[in-house]
Amino acid sequence: MTELAEFGECTRTLHAGATSAKLLKTPGPVVQRGSTVLMPTAEALYDATQTTYGRGGLATHKALCETLSELEHAERTFIYPSGLAAITGVLQALTGAGDHILVSDAAYNPTRRFLDGTLARFGVRATYYDPTATAEEIAALIEPETRLIYMESPASLTFEMQDIPAIAAMARARNLITVVDNTWAAGVLFKPLDHGVDVSIQALTKYVCGHSDVFMGSAAASGRVVERLARSSYEIGWAVSPDDAYLALRGLRTLHSRLTHHGASALKVAQWLQDQPEVASVLCPALPSFAGHDLWRRDFTGLCGLFGAILKPVDRSRVDAMVESLQLFGLGYSWGGFESLALPCDPQLVPRLASGRLDGPLLRLHIGLEGADDLIADLRRGLDSLTA
Numbered sequence: 001m002t003e004l005a006e007f008g009e010c011t012r013t014l015h016a017g018a019t020s021a022k023l024l025k026t027p028g029p030v031v032q033r034g035s036t037v038l039m040p041t042a043e044a045l046y047d048a049t050q051t052t053y054g055r056g057g058l059a060t061h062k063a064l065c066e067t068l069s070e071l072e073h074a075e076r077t078f079i080y081p082s083g084l085a086a087i088t089g090v091l092q093a094l095t096g097a098g099d100h101i102l103v104s105d106a107a108y109n110p111t112r113r114f115l116d117g118t119l120a121r122f123g124v125r126a127t128y129y130d131p132t133a134t135a136e137e138i139a140a141l142i143e144p145e146t147r148l149i150y151m152e153s154p155a156s157l158t159f160e161m162q163d164i165p166a167i168a169a170m171a172r173a174r175n176l177i178t179v180v181d182n183t184w185a186a187g188v189l190f191k192p193l194d195h196g197v198d199v200s201i202q203a204l205t206k207y208v209c210g211h212s213d214v215f216m217g218s219a220a221a222s223g224r225v226v227e228r229l230a231r232s233s234y235e236i237g238w239a240v241s242p243d244d245a246y247l248a249l250r251g252l253r254t255l256h257s258r259l260t261h262h263g264a265s266a267l268k269v270a271q272w273l274q275d276q277p278e279v280a281s282v283l284c285p286a287l288p289s290f291a292g293h294d295l296w297r298r299d300f301t302g303l304c305g306l307f308g309a310i311l312k313p314v315d316r317s318r319v320d321a322m323v324e325s326l327q328l329f330g331l332g333y334s335w336g337g338f339e340s341l342a343l344p345c346d347p348q349l350v351p352r353l354a355s356g357r358l359d360g361p362l363l364r365l366h367i368g369l370e371g372a373d374d375l376i377a378d379l380r381r382g383l384d385s386l387t388a
Protein backbone atom coordinates (compact mmCIF):
# COMPACT_ATOMS: atom_id res chain seq x y z
CA MET A 1 0.00 0.00 0.00
CA THR A 2 2.68 2.48 1.06
CA GLU A 3 4.52 2.05 -2.26
CA LEU A 4 1.36 3.12 -4.10
CA ALA A 5 0.55 6.11 -1.86
CA GLU A 6 2.08 8.64 -4.27
CA PHE A 7 -0.30 7.60 -7.11
CA GLY A 8 -3.88 8.67 -7.83
CA GLU A 9 -6.86 6.51 -6.85
CA CYS A 10 -7.36 5.08 -10.35
CA THR A 11 -3.75 3.86 -10.55
CA ARG A 12 -3.86 2.54 -6.99
CA THR A 13 -7.02 0.58 -7.82
CA LEU A 14 -5.28 -1.00 -10.81
CA HIS A 15 -2.10 -2.03 -9.06
CA ALA A 16 -3.04 -2.79 -5.45
CA GLY A 17 -3.26 -6.50 -4.63
CA ALA A 18 -1.64 -7.51 -7.93
CA THR A 19 1.37 -9.20 -6.40
CA SER A 20 0.17 -12.10 -4.35
CA ALA A 21 1.59 -12.74 -0.94
CA LYS A 22 2.96 -16.26 -0.38
CA LEU A 23 0.05 -18.67 -0.94
CA LEU A 24 -1.22 -20.87 1.85
CA LYS A 25 -1.08 -24.58 1.03
CA THR A 26 -4.36 -26.32 0.08
CA PRO A 27 -4.92 -29.90 -1.21
CA GLY A 28 -5.88 -28.58 -4.68
CA PRO A 29 -3.70 -26.36 -6.90
CA VAL A 30 -4.33 -22.64 -7.36
CA VAL A 31 -6.66 -21.65 -10.18
CA GLN A 32 -4.31 -19.36 -12.04
CA ARG A 33 -6.08 -17.12 -14.55
CA GLY A 34 -4.05 -15.05 -16.97
CA SER A 35 -3.45 -14.20 -20.60
CA THR A 36 -0.51 -11.90 -19.93
CA VAL A 37 2.42 -13.43 -18.10
CA LEU A 38 4.59 -10.79 -16.44
CA MET A 39 8.23 -11.54 -17.19
CA PRO A 40 11.05 -10.68 -14.80
CA THR A 41 13.36 -9.19 -17.47
CA ALA A 42 13.11 -7.89 -21.05
CA GLU A 43 15.38 -10.70 -22.17
CA ALA A 44 12.97 -13.33 -20.79
CA LEU A 45 10.21 -12.06 -23.14
CA TYR A 46 11.95 -13.82 -26.04
CA ASP A 47 13.18 -16.90 -24.17
CA ALA A 48 11.55 -19.85 -25.98
CA THR A 49 12.18 -22.17 -23.02
CA GLN A 50 9.78 -20.20 -20.78
CA THR A 51 6.00 -19.73 -20.77
CA THR A 52 5.64 -16.16 -21.97
CA TYR A 53 1.89 -16.16 -22.65
CA GLY A 54 -1.04 -17.70 -20.75
CA ARG A 55 -2.23 -19.77 -23.70
CA GLY A 56 0.83 -21.95 -23.17
CA GLY A 57 -0.66 -23.13 -19.86
CA LEU A 58 -0.32 -21.79 -16.32
CA ALA A 59 -0.13 -23.47 -12.91
CA THR A 60 -3.52 -25.23 -13.01
CA HIS A 61 -3.00 -26.58 -16.53
CA LYS A 62 0.44 -27.82 -15.60
CA ALA A 63 -0.91 -29.62 -12.53
CA LEU A 64 -3.59 -31.29 -14.68
CA CYS A 65 -1.22 -32.31 -17.49
CA GLU A 66 1.31 -33.73 -15.04
CA THR A 67 -1.41 -35.79 -13.34
CA LEU A 68 -2.73 -37.07 -16.67
CA SER A 69 0.80 -38.05 -17.73
CA GLU A 70 1.15 -39.94 -14.48
CA LEU A 71 -2.13 -41.75 -15.14
CA GLU A 72 -1.44 -42.60 -18.79
CA HIS A 73 2.30 -43.38 -18.29
CA ALA A 74 3.06 -40.62 -20.79
CA GLU A 75 6.04 -38.38 -21.38
CA ARG A 76 3.69 -35.43 -22.02
CA THR A 77 -0.04 -34.73 -22.11
CA PHE A 78 -1.70 -31.98 -24.13
CA ILE A 79 -5.16 -30.66 -23.31
CA TYR A 80 -7.87 -29.40 -25.67
CA PRO A 81 -11.24 -27.68 -25.17
CA SER A 82 -13.25 -30.87 -25.90
CA GLY A 83 -12.73 -34.56 -26.57
CA LEU A 84 -13.48 -34.00 -30.23
CA ALA A 85 -10.94 -31.16 -30.33
CA ALA A 86 -8.34 -33.60 -28.96
CA ILE A 87 -9.17 -36.05 -31.75
CA THR A 88 -9.12 -33.46 -34.54
CA GLY A 89 -6.06 -31.77 -33.05
CA VAL A 90 -4.05 -34.99 -32.96
CA LEU A 91 -5.10 -36.09 -36.45
CA GLN A 92 -4.28 -32.67 -37.85
CA ALA A 93 -0.92 -32.62 -36.07
CA LEU A 94 0.18 -36.02 -37.30
CA THR A 95 -0.96 -36.04 -40.95
CA GLY A 96 -0.45 -33.89 -44.04
CA ALA A 97 -1.69 -33.59 -47.61
CA GLY A 98 -1.31 -36.83 -49.53
CA ASP A 99 -1.33 -39.03 -46.40
CA HIS A 100 -3.65 -41.98 -45.92
CA ILE A 101 -4.94 -43.24 -42.58
CA LEU A 102 -6.67 -46.43 -41.46
CA VAL A 103 -9.59 -45.97 -39.07
CA SER A 104 -11.90 -48.35 -37.21
CA ASP A 105 -15.33 -48.41 -38.86
CA ALA A 106 -16.83 -48.23 -35.36
CA ALA A 107 -14.98 -45.08 -34.27
CA TYR A 108 -16.92 -42.23 -32.65
CA ASN A 109 -19.06 -40.73 -35.45
CA PRO A 110 -17.80 -37.13 -35.25
CA THR A 111 -14.26 -38.50 -35.77
CA ARG A 112 -15.44 -39.87 -39.08
CA ARG A 113 -17.22 -36.60 -39.92
CA PHE A 114 -13.92 -34.73 -39.41
CA LEU A 115 -12.00 -37.23 -41.52
CA ASP A 116 -14.50 -37.23 -44.38
CA GLY A 117 -14.98 -33.45 -44.17
CA THR A 118 -12.18 -31.17 -43.02
CA LEU A 119 -9.27 -33.59 -43.28
CA ALA A 120 -10.37 -34.82 -46.72
CA ARG A 121 -10.43 -31.19 -47.90
CA PHE A 122 -6.83 -30.91 -46.75
CA GLY A 123 -5.88 -33.93 -48.84
CA VAL A 124 -5.82 -36.72 -46.22
CA ARG A 125 -7.63 -39.93 -47.18
CA ALA A 126 -9.21 -42.36 -44.69
CA THR A 127 -10.05 -46.04 -45.17
CA TYR A 128 -12.33 -47.68 -42.59
CA TYR A 129 -11.47 -51.20 -41.43
CA ASP A 130 -13.70 -53.71 -39.69
CA PRO A 131 -13.46 -53.02 -35.92
CA THR A 132 -12.73 -56.72 -35.29
CA ALA A 133 -9.93 -56.86 -37.90
CA THR A 134 -6.71 -58.52 -36.78
CA ALA A 135 -3.31 -56.85 -37.12
CA GLU A 136 -2.65 -58.93 -40.26
CA GLU A 137 -5.96 -57.91 -41.80
CA ILE A 138 -5.23 -54.25 -41.11
CA ALA A 139 -1.68 -54.66 -42.47
CA ALA A 140 -3.20 -55.86 -45.75
CA LEU A 141 -4.89 -52.44 -46.13
CA ILE A 142 -1.67 -50.44 -45.77
CA GLU A 143 -0.80 -48.32 -48.80
CA PRO A 144 2.49 -46.55 -49.60
CA GLU A 145 0.90 -43.28 -48.33
CA THR A 146 -0.46 -44.77 -45.06
CA ARG A 147 0.89 -42.84 -42.07
CA LEU A 148 -1.38 -43.62 -39.15
CA ILE A 149 -3.70 -46.26 -37.69
CA TYR A 150 -6.58 -44.95 -35.56
CA MET A 151 -8.23 -47.31 -33.05
CA GLU A 152 -11.04 -47.28 -30.55
CA SER A 153 -11.45 -50.23 -28.23
CA PRO A 154 -14.08 -50.96 -27.03
CA ALA A 155 -15.64 -49.33 -30.08
CA SER A 156 -18.26 -46.60 -29.90
CA LEU A 157 -21.83 -47.96 -29.57
CA THR A 158 -21.05 -51.57 -30.59
CA PHE A 159 -18.09 -52.21 -28.22
CA GLU A 160 -15.93 -54.40 -30.49
CA MET A 161 -12.49 -55.03 -28.98
CA GLN A 162 -9.25 -54.61 -30.91
CA ASP A 163 -5.94 -56.38 -30.32
CA ILE A 164 -4.18 -53.10 -29.66
CA PRO A 165 -0.76 -54.54 -28.66
CA ALA A 166 -0.60 -56.59 -31.87
CA ILE A 167 -1.76 -53.70 -34.07
CA ALA A 168 0.70 -51.30 -32.40
CA ALA A 169 3.59 -53.76 -32.91
CA MET A 170 2.65 -54.29 -36.55
CA ALA A 171 2.45 -50.50 -37.06
CA ARG A 172 5.79 -49.81 -35.37
CA ALA A 173 7.53 -52.38 -37.56
CA ARG A 174 6.29 -50.35 -40.56
CA ASN A 175 7.05 -46.95 -39.01
CA LEU A 176 3.35 -46.07 -38.80
CA ILE A 177 1.91 -43.98 -35.97
CA THR A 178 -0.88 -45.40 -33.80
CA VAL A 179 -3.57 -43.42 -31.99
CA VAL A 180 -6.23 -44.82 -29.64
CA ASP A 181 -9.39 -43.15 -28.37
CA ASN A 182 -9.06 -44.41 -24.79
CA THR A 183 -12.12 -42.64 -23.36
CA TRP A 184 -13.94 -45.84 -22.35
CA ALA A 185 -11.00 -46.91 -20.16
CA ALA A 186 -10.66 -43.36 -18.75
CA GLY A 187 -6.89 -43.81 -18.75
CA VAL A 188 -7.33 -46.22 -15.82
CA LEU A 189 -8.60 -49.54 -17.17
CA PHE A 190 -6.16 -49.71 -20.09
CA LYS A 191 -2.78 -48.05 -20.71
CA PRO A 192 -2.27 -47.77 -24.49
CA LEU A 193 1.26 -46.29 -24.22
CA ASP A 194 2.44 -49.37 -22.29
CA HIS A 195 1.42 -51.42 -25.32
CA GLY A 196 3.42 -49.48 -27.90
CA VAL A 197 0.72 -46.98 -28.94
CA ASP A 198 1.96 -43.45 -29.70
CA VAL A 199 -1.03 -41.36 -28.56
CA SER A 200 -3.84 -42.08 -26.09
CA ILE A 201 -6.74 -39.67 -26.50
CA GLN A 202 -9.44 -39.12 -23.91
CA ALA A 203 -12.63 -37.12 -23.86
CA LEU A 204 -12.04 -35.89 -20.31
CA THR A 205 -15.64 -34.68 -20.58
CA LYS A 206 -16.65 -38.25 -19.64
CA TYR A 207 -15.18 -40.01 -16.59
CA VAL A 208 -12.33 -37.70 -15.70
CA CYS A 209 -14.51 -34.62 -15.25
CA GLY A 210 -17.25 -37.02 -14.23
CA HIS A 211 -20.18 -34.69 -13.55
CA SER A 212 -21.58 -33.97 -17.05
CA ASP A 213 -20.72 -30.29 -16.81
CA VAL A 214 -17.29 -29.74 -18.42
CA PHE A 215 -15.91 -30.22 -21.93
CA MET A 216 -12.25 -31.15 -22.28
CA GLY A 217 -9.97 -33.56 -24.10
CA SER A 218 -6.43 -34.85 -23.73
CA ALA A 219 -3.72 -36.48 -25.80
CA ALA A 220 -1.12 -38.38 -23.79
CA ALA A 221 1.99 -39.25 -25.77
CA SER A 222 5.57 -40.45 -25.59
CA GLY A 223 8.49 -40.52 -28.00
CA ARG A 224 8.46 -39.69 -31.67
CA VAL A 225 5.13 -37.76 -31.80
CA VAL A 226 5.52 -35.46 -28.77
CA GLU A 227 7.31 -32.67 -30.60
CA ARG A 228 4.75 -32.60 -33.41
CA LEU A 229 1.83 -32.47 -30.97
CA ALA A 230 3.50 -29.65 -29.03
CA ARG A 231 4.23 -27.66 -32.17
CA SER A 232 0.71 -28.09 -33.54
CA SER A 233 -0.96 -27.05 -30.25
CA TYR A 234 1.27 -23.97 -30.22
CA GLU A 235 0.52 -23.12 -33.86
CA ILE A 236 -3.23 -23.76 -33.72
CA GLY A 237 -3.77 -22.11 -30.34
CA TRP A 238 -5.78 -24.63 -28.33
CA ALA A 239 -6.52 -23.22 -24.90
CA VAL A 240 -8.54 -24.48 -21.93
CA SER A 241 -10.00 -22.37 -19.14
CA PRO A 242 -8.09 -22.75 -15.85
CA ASP A 243 -11.41 -23.17 -14.02
CA ASP A 244 -12.23 -26.16 -16.23
CA ALA A 245 -8.69 -27.50 -15.77
CA TYR A 246 -9.26 -27.31 -12.02
CA LEU A 247 -12.53 -29.25 -12.35
CA ALA A 248 -10.83 -31.94 -14.44
CA LEU A 249 -8.09 -32.28 -11.85
CA ARG A 250 -10.70 -32.49 -9.09
CA GLY A 251 -12.42 -35.24 -11.09
CA LEU A 252 -9.14 -37.15 -11.37
CA ARG A 253 -8.85 -37.31 -7.58
CA THR A 254 -11.99 -39.48 -7.34
CA LEU A 255 -11.74 -41.21 -10.73
CA HIS A 256 -10.61 -44.64 -9.51
CA SER A 257 -13.29 -44.83 -6.79
CA ARG A 258 -16.06 -43.74 -9.14
CA LEU A 259 -14.97 -46.18 -11.86
CA THR A 260 -14.98 -49.07 -9.39
CA HIS A 261 -18.58 -48.27 -8.51
CA HIS A 262 -19.65 -47.69 -12.15
CA GLY A 263 -18.02 -50.98 -13.20
CA ALA A 264 -19.52 -53.11 -10.41
CA SER A 265 -23.03 -51.77 -11.07
CA ALA A 266 -22.63 -52.08 -14.85
CA LEU A 267 -21.64 -55.74 -14.50
CA LYS A 268 -24.66 -56.45 -12.31
CA VAL A 269 -27.05 -54.73 -14.72
CA ALA A 270 -25.42 -56.35 -17.80
CA GLN A 271 -25.65 -59.84 -16.26
CA TRP A 272 -29.29 -59.25 -15.39
CA LEU A 273 -30.11 -57.85 -18.83
CA GLN A 274 -28.75 -60.84 -20.71
CA ASP A 275 -31.36 -63.03 -19.02
CA GLN A 276 -34.31 -60.82 -19.94
CA PRO A 277 -36.60 -62.22 -22.66
CA GLU A 278 -36.77 -58.92 -24.59
CA VAL A 279 -32.96 -58.76 -24.96
CA ALA A 280 -31.17 -60.54 -27.85
CA SER A 281 -27.63 -59.88 -26.63
CA VAL A 282 -25.62 -57.63 -24.34
CA LEU A 283 -22.56 -55.86 -25.73
CA CYS A 284 -20.42 -55.72 -22.62
CA PRO A 285 -16.74 -56.74 -22.74
CA ALA A 286 -16.86 -58.16 -19.20
CA LEU A 287 -19.43 -60.81 -20.15
CA PRO A 288 -17.88 -64.13 -21.24
CA SER A 289 -20.57 -64.36 -23.94
CA PHE A 290 -19.25 -61.19 -25.61
CA ALA A 291 -17.00 -61.76 -28.65
CA GLY A 292 -14.23 -59.44 -27.44
CA HIS A 293 -14.21 -60.77 -23.87
CA ASP A 294 -10.84 -62.55 -24.10
CA LEU A 295 -9.03 -59.43 -25.35
CA TRP A 296 -10.69 -57.36 -22.63
CA ARG A 297 -9.67 -59.85 -19.94
CA ARG A 298 -6.09 -59.95 -21.24
CA ASP A 299 -5.53 -56.18 -21.61
CA PHE A 300 -7.97 -54.33 -19.35
CA THR A 301 -8.12 -54.17 -15.56
CA GLY A 302 -11.83 -53.47 -15.27
CA LEU A 303 -15.11 -52.21 -16.59
CA CYS A 304 -16.65 -48.75 -16.73
CA GLY A 305 -20.39 -48.00 -16.76
CA LEU A 306 -20.95 -47.97 -20.52
CA PHE A 307 -22.28 -50.92 -22.53
CA GLY A 308 -24.94 -51.78 -25.11
CA ALA A 309 -27.89 -54.12 -25.48
CA ILE A 310 -29.45 -55.37 -28.70
CA LEU A 311 -33.16 -55.82 -28.21
CA LYS A 312 -35.19 -58.48 -29.97
CA PRO A 313 -36.75 -56.92 -33.10
CA VAL A 314 -39.42 -54.41 -32.12
CA ASP A 315 -40.75 -51.16 -33.62
CA ARG A 316 -38.58 -48.09 -33.16
CA SER A 317 -41.59 -46.24 -31.68
CA ARG A 318 -41.75 -48.85 -28.89
CA VAL A 319 -38.07 -48.38 -28.07
CA ASP A 320 -38.55 -44.61 -28.02
CA ALA A 321 -41.54 -44.99 -25.67
CA MET A 322 -39.52 -47.32 -23.46
CA VAL A 323 -36.61 -44.89 -22.96
CA GLU A 324 -39.04 -42.03 -22.40
CA SER A 325 -40.75 -44.08 -19.67
CA LEU A 326 -37.58 -44.69 -17.64
CA GLN A 327 -37.47 -42.79 -14.36
CA LEU A 328 -33.81 -43.00 -13.38
CA PHE A 329 -32.15 -43.17 -16.81
CA GLY A 330 -31.89 -39.76 -18.47
CA LEU A 331 -32.34 -39.48 -22.21
CA GLY A 332 -29.32 -37.74 -23.66
CA TYR A 333 -25.93 -37.96 -25.34
CA SER A 334 -22.60 -38.32 -23.59
CA TRP A 335 -21.71 -40.56 -20.65
CA GLY A 336 -19.20 -40.83 -17.81
CA GLY A 337 -21.10 -38.57 -15.42
CA PHE A 338 -22.55 -39.66 -12.08
CA GLU A 339 -25.97 -40.28 -13.63
CA SER A 340 -27.46 -43.11 -15.66
CA LEU A 341 -28.44 -42.58 -19.30
CA ALA A 342 -30.23 -44.64 -21.94
CA LEU A 343 -29.86 -43.92 -25.65
CA PRO A 344 -31.46 -45.58 -28.69
CA CYS A 345 -28.54 -45.68 -31.16
CA ASP A 346 -29.67 -46.98 -34.53
CA PRO A 347 -29.53 -43.64 -36.40
CA GLN A 348 -25.89 -43.29 -35.35
CA LEU A 349 -24.96 -46.59 -37.03
CA VAL A 350 -26.03 -45.41 -40.49
CA PRO A 351 -22.64 -44.03 -41.68
CA ARG A 352 -20.89 -47.30 -40.84
CA LEU A 353 -20.01 -49.99 -43.34
CA ALA A 354 -20.26 -53.65 -42.26
CA SER A 355 -20.32 -53.09 -38.52
CA GLY A 356 -23.58 -51.12 -38.71
CA ARG A 357 -25.80 -54.15 -39.32
CA LEU A 358 -27.43 -55.53 -36.17
CA ASP A 359 -30.32 -57.95 -35.64
CA GLY A 360 -32.44 -55.60 -33.52
CA PRO A 361 -32.58 -52.10 -32.05
CA LEU A 362 -29.45 -51.02 -30.20
CA LEU A 363 -29.77 -49.40 -26.81
CA ARG A 364 -26.71 -47.88 -25.13
CA LEU A 365 -26.76 -47.65 -21.35
CA HIS A 366 -24.58 -45.63 -19.07
CA ILE A 367 -24.77 -47.04 -15.56
CA GLY A 368 -24.32 -44.20 -13.11
CA LEU A 369 -23.73 -44.15 -9.39
CA GLU A 370 -27.35 -44.83 -8.38
CA GLY A 371 -28.12 -48.13 -6.64
CA ALA A 372 -27.88 -50.99 -9.16
CA ASP A 373 -31.10 -52.61 -7.91
CA ASP A 374 -33.02 -49.38 -8.46
CA LEU A 375 -31.66 -49.21 -12.00
CA ILE A 376 -32.62 -52.83 -12.68
CA ALA A 377 -36.17 -52.20 -11.44
CA ASP A 378 -36.42 -49.14 -13.68
CA LEU A 379 -35.20 -51.13 -16.71
CA ARG A 380 -37.61 -53.98 -15.96
CA ARG A 381 -40.54 -51.53 -15.98
CA GLY A 382 -39.20 -50.12 -19.26
CA LEU A 383 -38.87 -53.57 -20.86
CA ASP A 384 -42.44 -54.38 -19.75
CA SER A 385 -43.63 -51.36 -21.70
CA LEU A 386 -42.03 -52.75 -24.91
CA THR A 387 -44.61 -55.50 -25.13
CA ALA A 388 -47.50 -53.88 -23.25
Ligand SMILES: Cc1ncc(COP(=O)(O)O)c(C=O)c1O
Pocket residue numbers: 082083084085108156181183184202203204205206215216217334335
Ligand atom coordinates in the same frame (compact mmCIF):
# COMPACT_ATOMS: atom_id res chain seq x y z
C1 LIG B 1 -15.53 -42.29 -27.54
C2 LIG B 1 -15.68 -40.79 -27.55
N1 LIG B 1 -14.63 -40.05 -27.92
C3 LIG B 1 -14.71 -38.71 -27.97
C4 LIG B 1 -15.87 -38.05 -27.64
C5 LIG B 1 -15.93 -36.55 -27.76
O1 LIG B 1 -15.89 -35.89 -26.55
P1 LIG B 1 -16.48 -34.43 -26.38
O2 LIG B 1 -17.95 -34.58 -26.24
O3 LIG B 1 -15.80 -33.91 -25.17
O4 LIG B 1 -16.12 -33.64 -27.61
C6 LIG B 1 -16.98 -38.78 -27.23
C7 LIG B 1 -18.25 -38.09 -26.86
O5 LIG B 1 -19.30 -38.69 -26.76
C8 LIG B 1 -16.89 -40.20 -27.20
O6 LIG B 1 -17.95 -40.96 -26.84
